[in-house]
Amino acid sequence: MKNFRKITGAFILVFLLAGGFIFAQDKAITANQLPKTARTFLASHFKGINVGSAIEDREIYGVDEYQVYLANGMKVEFDSKGNWKEVDGKHQKLPYGFIPVSIRNYAAKNFPNTHIVKIEKERWSYKAELSNGLDLEFDRNGNFKKIDD
Structure with a gap:
């Protein structure tokens, strides 16, 4: 019985870890799909600079962060609510x-x-x-x- 519990526990652990990798994904989005706070930040501080690409980093529990790459090469990271976390001017x-x-x-x-x-x-x-x-x-x-x- 002890071996059965150990094996079952190991399978459950492997399933949970694999599930985390399967469900945690990056997803390309448009600038309009960013939270309003992030869109306002970009419009205020990077006026006239287009968004080259935006990525939504999803975890099992929902959106973890957003990464925005601007046309001038700069990168801005936002938290799940759209508040800036990091701005890298490259x-x-x-x-x-x-x-x-x-x-x-x-x-x-x-x-x-x-x-x-x-x-x-x-x-x-x-x-x-x-x-x-x-x-x-x-x-x-x-x-x-x-x-x-």
Whole structure:
């Protein structure tokens, strides 16, 4: 009986893992299928730049995130509600309108000949990459914490 339970448990585990891989899929969508918050963000901060492609990352429980590739090569990641998580300029200067003022000011004051080319918003912090390759970390209020190696 113990062996039967072990075998049954192993089959259930394999089925659940396989099911996760089967149901977790990326799906190409149009820009109009993005959440309204994401569409508004793109229209406000990337005005005149077309969406090259958009991908909906689905997990078993629903949409996990959206990845948007812009015609100028930049990439924007949104959470399931359409809030930005990461903006990667692919070495191009990012528009600064959505970046917290304290982060913009710190970068401009301490690294005047650079610009922000990538920013990530995490639960408790921000990470900003500068055009000179430095990675700066800030707390969730935009206060400088450290230079990340």
